[in-house]
Amino acid sequence: MSRVLDVYIDGGFVASAATATIPVTNPADQSVIVQAPYTTMDEINRAVAAAKAAFRQWRLVPASERARLLMVYQARLKEHQDEIAEILCQETGKTFADAQGDVWRGIEVVEQACNIPAMMMGETAENVARGIDTYSLIQPLGVCVGITPFNFPAMIPLWMFPMAIACGNTFVLKPSEQDPMTPNRLVELFYESGFPKDLVQLVHGGKEQVDALITHQDTKAISFVGSVAVGQHVYRTGTDNLKRVQCMAGAKNHMIIMPDADKNQVISALVGASVGAAGQRCMAISVAVFVGAAREWIPELKEAMAKVRPGAWDDNAAGYGPQISAAARERILGYIEKGKLEGATCLLDGSDCTVDGLPDGNWVGPTLFSDVTPEMTIYKDEIFGPVLVAGNVDSLDEAIQLINDNPYGNGTSIFTNSGGAARKFQSEIEVGQVGINIPIPVPLPFFSFTGWKNSFYGDQHAYGKQAVRFYTETKTITARWFSSDVVADANMTIALK
Ligand code: NAD
Numbered sequence: 001m002s003r004v005l006d007v008y009i010d011g012g013f014v015a016s017a018a019t020a021t022i023p024v025t026n027p028a029d030q031s032v033i034v035q036a037p038y039t040t041m042d043e044i045n046r047a048v049a050a051a052k053a054a055f056r057q058w059r060l061v062p063a064s065e066r067a068r069l070l071m072v073y074q075a076r077l078k079e080h081q082d083e084i085a086e087i088l089c090q091e092t093g094k095t096f097a098d099a100q101g102d103v104w105r106g107i108e109v110v111e112q113a114c115n116i117p118a119m120m121m122g123e124t125a126e127n128v129a130r131g132i133d134t135y136s137l138i139q140p141l142g143v144c145v146g147i148t149p150f151n152f153p154a155m156i157p158l159w160m161f162p163m164a165i166a167c168g169n170t171f172v173l174k175p176s177e178q179d180p181m182t183p184n185r186l187v188e189l190f191y192e193s194g195f196p197k198d199l200v201q202l203v204h205g206g207k208e209q210v211d212a213l214i215t216h217q218d219t220k221a222i223s224f225v226g227s228v229a230v231g232q233h234v235y236r237t238g239t240d241n242l243k244r245v246q247c248m249a250g251a252k253n254h255m256i257i258m259p260d261a262d263k264n265q266v267i268s269a270l271v272g273a274s275v276g277a278a279g280q281r282c283m284a285i286s287v288a289v290f291v292g293a294a295r296e297w298i299p300e301l302k303e304a305m306a307k308v309r310p311g312a313w314d315d316n317a318a319g320y321g322p323q324i325s326a327a328a329r330e331r332i333l334g335y336i337e338k339g340k341l342e343g344a345t346c347l348l349d350g351s352d353c354t355v356d357g358l359p360d361g362n363w364v365g366p367t368l369f370s371d372v373t374p375e376m377t378i379y380k381d382e383i384f385g386p387v388l389v390a391g392n393v394d395s396l397d398e399a400i401q402l403i404n405d406n407p408y409g410n411g412t413s414i415f416t417n418s419g420g421a422a423r424k425f426q427s428e429i430e431v432g433q434v435g436i437n438i439p440i441p442v443p444l445p446f447f448s449f450t451g452w453k454n455s456f457y458g459d460q461h462a463y464g465k466q467a468v469r470f471y472t473e474t475k476t477i478t479a480r481w482f483s484s485d486v487v488a489d490a491n492m493t494i495a496l497k
Pocket of ligand 1 (some may be wrong): 147148151205206207208210226227230231233251449
């Protein structure tokens with residue numbers, strides 16, 4: 001059997017006592033790279049206990065010292081960016097450029113976490129009553145938990161534990177069982193940066209391990225990223241157990257194409273945003289809404305999409321890699337079939353895609369449907385593959401209504417040359433992240449990742465200032481001090497009355 005990945009529990013990386021494991025495969029050829037252990041319940045309990053014990057000391061370390069360690073971590077991640085990207089390519093199949101981007105977007109969050117001293121400052125008001133001051137302290141919570149999806153195995157863990165640690169918490173990370181090698185490397189580099197032991201515990205597994213963490217009496221806050229169904233389960237179970245919970249969930253992101261937009265920009269943006277990263281991005285554009293005469297560009301869009309082909313991670317000509325698993329590929333092919341049965345026009349069909357020399361890979365070619373209407377399954381469900389569905393409307397108002405009626409609200413975009421249309425769109429659209437002539441408007445980490453509706457359950461969002469609020473508690477102090485001077489003042493105050 002292939003090597004079993006270590007876990008980090010109670011003082012260091014160790015082999016898990018688990019007897020059950022999950023094979024981690026190379027999605028380009030199905031070879032098994034490594035096995036991830038289903039961490040035992042005893043190990044989960046030991047991980048939480050070790051994180052709880054480490055919290056007692058870590059919360060006392062000044063924020064500026066915590067920031068200095070994060071600066072070392074940031075530099076170390078940068079040094080190892082390509083090496084991490086290569087590990088990531090092997091287990092996800094992403095192209096090398098995509099994998100480098102995955103790591104880089106995570107490094108940017110670590111960079112932002114280095115600003116923690118200023119982000120954890122409280123407020124002060126002098127003399128709220130005579131001789132009395134009120135001020136607030138921003139304090140960490142304790143043991144926080146992160147549960148992450150397969151599609152960004154570097155970026156999404158790095159959305160979570162660096163911010164939580166910066167705030168003075170400790171952390172238990174349970175990454176996706178489909179690509180756990182990248183998170184292992186991130187945690188190794190974390191400890192190589194000089195952080196004290198036990199701040200971050202790393203466990204592997206699936207539902208049982210997640211459920212143990214989100215119901216454990218000593219975990220305080222849960223960050224989850226993944227599908228809507230699992231997100232709802234984590235949110236309900238976590239909040240029922242009185243945890244603070246944030247769940248970033250699934251999506252169906254629309255791009256509105258106005259007839260006054262720049263056609264070449266539209267086509268190039270649509271191709272990259274729909275099939276890039278094999279469509280396995282929560283901010284991918286999966287619905288194109290053509291307004292009025294813009295629908296005449298659909299044949300050119302089809303031509304441009306047809307030129308993109310998937311391939312292995314080290315094939316420089318490949319536009320994107322394979323789907324993460326054979327099951328994911330089967331699910332996507334099922335949607336393509338359903339789209340045809342439900343009456344959409346399949347202009348480009350990626351079902352029979354093959355790649356030379358890699359007959360067993362999870363390949364799906366670029367797929368384009370037109371004449372898609374809101375009651376069709378391919379419109380309603382998140383397909384999470386390189387499938388773009390296109391529909392037509394007659395006005396901007398109609399396009400806005402369509403998007404506002406959709407239950408998801410992660411990202412959306414408008415392509416137009418009209419400032420008035422863009423302004424109306426940004427004001428009226430009920431989606432949390434909006435692009436204007438930008439297809440995938442993912443905010444940089446000094447903002448927060450602000451999905452809405454069924455794409456997010458919770459209150460405070462990931463990274464930026466909202467992450468600091470999520471990973472901390474505010475304590476408000478009201479203070480009065482007695483001294484002989486103050487007594488004199490008090491007498492004078494009385495005398496003035
Ligand atoms: P997933 O929901 O299958 O898995 C996410 C995590 O939950 C994994 O760690 C997995 O082990 C765990 N899990 C799976 N089933 C579980 C269960 N029944 N109970 C408890 N835990 C369980 O998601 P995925 O397929 O890995 O990722 C793709 C999904 O993530 C897509 O829906 C995508 O839109 C979403 N996503 C959202 C964002 C965002 O910011 N909104 C970002 C990235 C991905």
